[in-house]
Amino acid sequence: MKDSYLGVDIGSISTKGVIIDDDNNIITSSYIWTEGNPIKAVRKLIDILKKDLPNNYQIKGIGTTGSARKLIGLLLKANIVKNEITAHAVGTLTFYPNVRTILEIGGQDSKIILIKNGIITNYAMNTLCAAGTGSFLSSQAKRLGLDVSEFGAYALKSKNPVKIAARCTVFAESDLVHKAQVGYPIEDIVAGLCKSIVLNYLNNVGKGKKIESPIIFQGGVSKNVGVIKYFKEILGEDIIVDENGHLMGAIGIAVLARKNKIGKTYSLELSNIAFDTKAIECGRCPNNCELLKIYRNNELVDSWGSKCGKY
Amino acid sequence: MHKISFPLMGDYNVPIEFLLKHAFKEEIIMPPPITSKTIELGTKYSPEFVCTPFKYTLGTMLEAIEKGADTLIQMGGGCRYGYYGEVQDQILKDLGYNVTLINLVTKGKVDIRRIVKELKETGIKYSKLKAIYYGFIAIKMVKYMDIIDDYIRENIGFEVKDGSFETLKFKMLNDFRQVKSYLELKKLYRYYLKEIQNVPIRKPDKCLKIGIIGELYTVMEPFSNYFLEKELSQNQIEIKRFTNVHYLLFEKKHKIKKYLKYSKKYIKYQMGADAADNIARTKYLCEAGYDGIIHIKSSFCTPEIGAMPIINKIASEYETPVLFFSFDANTSETGIKTRLEAFYDMLEMRKEK
Known part of the structure; x- marks a missing residue:
């Protein structure tokens, strides 16, 4: 039997899973939509991964990352649960030890990670606005009647991208509507949108940060060739986009799971595990904490949200 | 009445x-x-x-x-x-x-x-007389509380038995409430200082050290900073904080000149509230070898907004990471946790290398 490690990255929009071996080779991977239900998505993801995993491998470590990392960590009994910033950095450094800057744009968050000599020196994450993220792109694509996946190709056709206010989603949208109503061709609008994402990212997330090459661009939006083009144009540097860029978080957490393994062998059989959550309002003091109780096989495993520590 | x-x-x-x-x-x-x-x-x-x-x-x-x-x-x-x-x-x-x-x-x-x-x-x-006498005791009380808090902050992450510092401090505050005279307060303070210094701790030689700076209310009221210090101490981190009431009332007046001189490369005059203080503290924390700095403020705090780019500049000169937080009435707690976690992951990685 050979050892392998599972990394799961549960984001707002998509859920990514990857199984790696001791030499960081990807044995199998999967990318599915979260659709607002991380537990269901992970059950589906594990089923897919299980089917593709050769019989001579056993799982020796499980790690979870992404916004639902804690919940899924309890479901899978993961040996490591880490934030997505660390996971992305570790994943990228495994394949690109010389990288200096990681640009990442995901479904609802975007981040920048600066690295020097293989150590993170600084990072930033978007705080207030979603103007530069994937969900904005997909909602605009829907409004224009396009598929997000063909968005990038459309943008490349344009020779003259329109100018779009990049400050805020709402203003960007009214700008877009205006440009469409006065008759600009659709590829110019799409290109303008891609450009505005880059500008917004650099203004908000990359503000005050020194972006040095080699630069890697990843996250769901890195599949959009239009955005890549404008990053190259505006930064004046070459941008590396890995074909597994969208999986980097999952790979990173799988690597961390290997480094922190505890010698246990895990099973990927989830169908016989009952996993429920129950939300209640405490009401014992004016804080009125929203408590979330988590049951695994009808046994209380954790409860979150308490300010006083009573639960 | x-x-x-x-x-x-x-x-x-x-x-x-x-x-x-x-x-x-x-x-x-x-x-x-x-x-x-x-x-x-x-x-x-x-x-x-x-x-x-x-x-x-x-x-x-x-x-x-x-x-x-x-x-x-x-x-x-x-x-x-x-x-x-x-x-x-x-x-x-x-x-x-x-x-x-x-x-x-x-x-x-x-x-x-x-x-x-x-x-x-x-x-x-x-009563005028009582106001003066008890005012004096109250000021001393603030001073003693601040000294004890400083010690607790440095060591609470390493206590052997969870909650030992908090229980002691709770008892101390209760006793302080009942004080009748200055001598009694002083005796109580000496007793509790000794007790607190005797709390068993397990502190490694190379622990992470973080300095907390920022706007005064958010720094001093734990509810408004989402219990940041508590969160940090659970991860074996030594915390240094400068702002407390004793500082604001008595030390700031004469320290501010020293601060301005110390950081004259970066600022020439005061920028309101604690902006200049925080800039000088940033330089101090960088030079004293702290692993990281956390700057917290409430949203729309103008003096600190003015100080932030300067703090950023100093920190990048010394290559010390700074994490900025801006707290409002409805900040997402998960967002704070993710950033904090990434912050000490980063500090730990730097320390190991």
């Missing part, structure tokens, strides 16, 4: 209550501890873009009025804090409450004559 109350901040309600209880011959109403309801109330009746401490203090005032208070005390400072009293007074009047608001600081100064006149007008009975 008047019912006097005041806004809360950290544990400083203990000395303030102590002083008021002894100096005034009136009833003192303690506002309930700050909860989500406090900030909800405060936000509801505050201008939206006012800094968050305004909302917290207005919230505690409203809760104190609910408990029956009719006289409120407010302070002032060197930024928008200087107008809190007047604006809150107007808001409370507009809401139809018949309360007197006594502002200790007007036009940036403590004018004793004006305060005495105001007290006379409202008919609040007090």
